[in-house]
Amino acid sequence: MNPSNHDFLVKPHLITRGLRPENQETPIHFLEANETPISLTYRRNHFPYPLLSIQSYFLTIKGSVKNRVTLHYNQITSMPSRTVTTLMECSGNKRAYFDPKVFGEQWTEGAISQGNWKGVSLSTLLSITGVNNGAREIVFQGEDSGVKNGQHVQYERGLPIEKALDPNVIVAWEHNQKPISPKHGFPFRLIVPGWYGMASVKWLKTIRVIDHPFSGPFQTDDYVYYPHKEQNKGSFPVTTNRINSVIQQPLDRQILKPGQHQITGLAWTGEGIITSVEISLDNGATWKTAILQDTPQKYRWVKWSYSHVFEKNQDYNIKVRAFDSIGQSQPDKAFWNRNGYGNNEVSQINIQIE
Amino acid sequence: MNPSNHDFLVKPHLITRGLRPENQETPIHFLEANETPISLTYRRNHFPYPLLSIQSYFLTIKGSVKNRVTLHYNQITSMPSRTVTTLMECSGNKRAYFDPKVFGEQWTEGAISQGNWKGVSLSTLLSITGVNNGAREIVFQGEDSGVKNGQHVQYERGLPIEKALDPNVIVAWEHNQKPISPKHGFPFRLIVPGWYGMASVKWLKTIRVIDHPFSGPFQTDDYVYYPHKEQNKGSFPVTTNRINSVIQQPLDRQILKPGQHQITGLAWTGEGIITSVEISLDNGATWKTAILQDTPQKYRWVKWSYSHVFEKNQDYNIKVRAFDSIGQSQPDKAFWNRNGYGNNEVSQINIQIE
Numbered sequence: 001m002n003p004s005n006h007d008f009l010v011k012p013h014l015i016t017r018g019l020r021p022e023n024q025e026t027p028i029h030f031l032e033a034n035e036t037p038i039s040l041t042y043r044r045n046h047f048p049y050p051l052l053s054i055q056s057y058f059l060t061i062k063g064s065v066k067n068r069v070t071l072h073y074n075q076i077t078s079m080p081s082r083t084v085t086t087l088m089e090c091s092g093n094k095r096a097y098f099d100p101k102v103f104g105e106q107w108t109e110g111a112i113s114q115g116n117w118k119g120v121s122l123s124t125l126l127s128i129t130g131v132n133n134g135a136r137e138i139v140f141q142g143e144d145s146g147v148k149n150g151q152h153v154q155y156e157r158g159l160p161i162e163k164a165l166d167p168n169v170i171v172a173w174e175h176n177q178k179p180i181s182p183k184h185g186f187p188f189r190l191i192v193p194g195w196y197g198m199a200s201v202k203w204l205k206t207i208r209v210i211d212h213p214f215s216g217p218f219q220t221d222d223y224v225y226y227p228h229k230e231q232n233k234g235s236f237p238v239t240t241n242r243i244n245s246v247i248q249q250p251l252d253r254q255i256l257k258p259g260q261h262q263i264t265g266l267a268w269t270g271e272g273i274i275t276s277v278e279i280s281l282d283n284g285a286t287w288k289t290a291i292l293q294d295t296p297q298k299y300r301w302v303k304w305s306y307s308h309v310f311e312k313n314q315d316y317n318i319k320v321r322a323f324d325s326i327g328q329s330q331p332d333k334a335f336w337n338r339n340g341y342g343n344n345e346v347s348q349i350n351i352q353i354e
Numbered sequence: 355m356n357p358s359n360h361d362f363l364v365k366p367h368l369i370t371r372g373l374r375p376e377n378q379e380t381p382i383h384f385l386e387a388n389e390t391p392i393s394l395t396y397r398r399n400h401f402p403y404p405l406l407s408i409q410s411y412f413l414t415i416k417g418s419v420k421n422r423v424t425l426h427y428n429q430i431t432s433m434p435s436r437t438v439t440t441l442m443e444c445s446g447n448k449r450a451y452f453d454p455k456v457f458g459e460q461w462t463e464g465a466i467s468q469g470n471w472k473g474v475s476l477s478t479l480l481s482i483t484g485v486n487n488g489a490r491e492i493v494f495q496g497e498d499s500g501v502k503n504g505q506h507v508q509y510e511r512g513l514p515i516e517k518a519l520d521p522n523v524i525v526a527w528e529h530n531q532k533p534i535s536p537k538h539g540f541p542f543r544l545i546v547p548g549w550y551g552m553a554s555v556k557w558l559k560t561i562r563v564i565d566h567p568f569s570g571p572f573q574t575d576d577y578v579y580y581p582h583k584e585q586n587k588g589s590f591p592v593t594t595n596r597i598n599s600v601i602q603q604p605l606d607r608q609i610l611k612p613g614q615h616q617i618t619g620l621a622w623t624g625e626g627i628i629t630s631v632e633i634s635l636d637n638g639a640t641w642k643t644a645i646l647q648d649t650p651q652k653y654r655w656v657k658w659s660y661s662h663v664f665e666k667n668q669d670y671n672i673k674v675r676a677f678d679s680i681g682q683s684q685p686d687k688a689f690w691n692r693n694g695y696g697n698n699e700v701s702q703i704n705i706q707i708e
Contacts, residue, residue: 007535007536007537008403008405008536008537010373010374010376010403011373012370012373013367013368013369013370013378014367015367015369015370016366016367016369016381016383016384017605018605018608019364019365019366019384020364022364024367027370029370030370030373049362049364051362101607101704102607103607103608103609103669103704103705103706104607104609106605106606106607149708181361182361182362183361183362251371251372251460252460253455253456253457253458253460254372254457255457255458315457350455350457351457352457354503
């Protein structure tokens with residue numbers, strides 16, 4: 001009957017955006033570790049979870065290949081493995097912040113996690129099957145399926161063969177040193193570092209090599225940037241993670257005591273490497289350089305911090321923007337698109353000092 | 355190694371707003387039961403959790419009383435008990451929706467829960483001590499304390515004696531048929547039905563009768579409506595829950611299939627009883643009556659629903675407003691106040707039909 005310290009354990013939770021299907025975001029403001037625990041890794045689903053059995057689990061590689069193969073779980077997990085630490089970000093991350101607002105899951109800043117994935121390079125698998133001349137895309141089919149626009153469809157995505165042959169693109173079976181959990185793709189998940197999460201197909205069942213562009217509903221309807229509200233003119237596909245950042249602490253609209261506080265956060269980019277992070281405390285008039293906590297590495301976020309002495313009885317607007325090695329930075333205003341993908345505008349919060 | 359159904363259990367979580375101190379809101383959109391499970395009951399703290407021991411737990415009633423008493427936990431829990439089912443709502447609920455935005459915890463719609471509390475009426479306790487003529491307020495001190503505006507303070511609140519003598523105001527030791535959990539006030543919590551949550555003092559330690567208005571920092575600085583940004587003119591205290599409602603389903607900005615859908619939600623009021631709930635699907639031009647799922651009862655929320663056939667390829671704005679037995683309704687626009695309390699403007703969502 002007496003409370004123990006355990007009763008006072010204070011911990012963050014996934015932020016529930018939807019349950020049918022399950023869509024929950026990472027409490028990104030309250031994470032300290034670089035490797036997001038599996039329990040706090042964001043969950044983004046299009047359909048109910050598929051129930052899979054490992055005993056009968058075979059992965060088929062077919063289509064425009066020299067030798068079609070069907071491999072058992074044990075055969076794949078015996079192959080030479082590669083480990084990739086990468087962030088994974090839903091292309092709808094920060095959708096809630098578009099102005100004008102758009103429809104769809106209202107992700108704030110937590111549709112992003114970072115994990116360690118172990119698997120076999122897709123290029124190794126394709127070296128077993130061989131690939132015909134003229135092969136153009138690889139189509140990955142997951143076991144998740146359901147009704148979309150009146151049709152029963154599987155989740156399927158195509159990846160250009162050039163990206164597919166990058167040795168960091170792996171068919172993974174371990175996530176953070178454990179078998180991939182059922183909610184994150186058990187037994188196999190394609191991992192495509194540098195691309196938004198829709199490319200990293202969960203519950204991977206079939207790999208198909210094709211000699212033409214793929215046009216499934218998750219390729220040519222969803223995960224497309226439509227710049228206009230009413231017409232499809234100027235549309236183009238969602239691919240790599242845009243350069244982006246988040247302020248983890250303080251929180252937007254937080255009230256703090258006067259004195260020194262650390263502003264902390266994360267920055268990342270899909271191509272290239274983060275080179276610097278800048279902070280403005282005066283509505284963007286001047287910018288200071290933040291300290292990067294680690295050496296930036298490809299496909300990973302980098303933690304940054306900036307320390308400042310805040311004065312009594314004042315409100316502050318704090319902005320942050322990241323720069324990368326291929327000359328990209330965050331725009332002041334997001335590129336608005338109808339389905340709300342790739343929001344990477346300059347991050348900002350407002351705080352009040354008591 | 356095979357996933358079981360347990361691995362696919364999909365459940366909502368508290369929504370983390372802060373961890374030091376802990377502030378987490380109820381995932382109100384995903385609750386079906388009328389009694390909010392304790393694990394999903396919102397947590398709102400000003401200070402770290404106090405560590406209490408039941409063995410040495412005494413409650414003191416003192417001040418302007420005929421007989422000062424100090425009662426042990428076992429003495430209080432042996433008294434005649436009363437059970438009250440009531441909603442509890444933080445006065446900062448919906449703070450995130452003020453326009454212009456205000457500082458403080460950015461609660462969306464889930465700083466509200468409903469629970470069943472068992473305890474002894476405060477009036478019974480006061481009949482033991484007697485109360486001197488001229489007694490005006492009862493001050494409740496909790497065990498939680500910390501630094502506020504440079505001073506070390508306990509959490510303390512005053513309640514007018516007229517309200518304090520309402521038999522539904524209880525000193526509770528059970529919450530949802532169990533001893534109150536450490537995070538929600540163990541061993542004793544004052545429960546003040548019809549008032550915002552700041553009145554329901556947790557970890558209750560001392561009850562003091564006074565003959566003048568109480569002026570602690572949580573009485574005359576916080577939990578005060580300040581209508582102006584820069585000056586304190588026209589301020590008045592936060593007391594009873596304003597009439598209010600929430601749309602639970604669908605979610606704001608959700609994309610739905612054409613056809614019939616239920617709009618569901620909750621409505622409540624601090625004084626009086628909910629009499630009706632109205633829905634508008636045309637930006638407030640016309641209003642239809644929703645169905646109340648239960649008989650409205652004082653201090654409890656009532657579930658409502660409204661069924662509608664939605665047409666293909668259309669966006670809808672859905673508004674809801676509640677009415678109560680003492681002539682109150684929700685305003686179209688919230689009463690803006692500097693600290694962001696009591697936002698009860700007409701609730702609305704926008705949805706898109708595919």
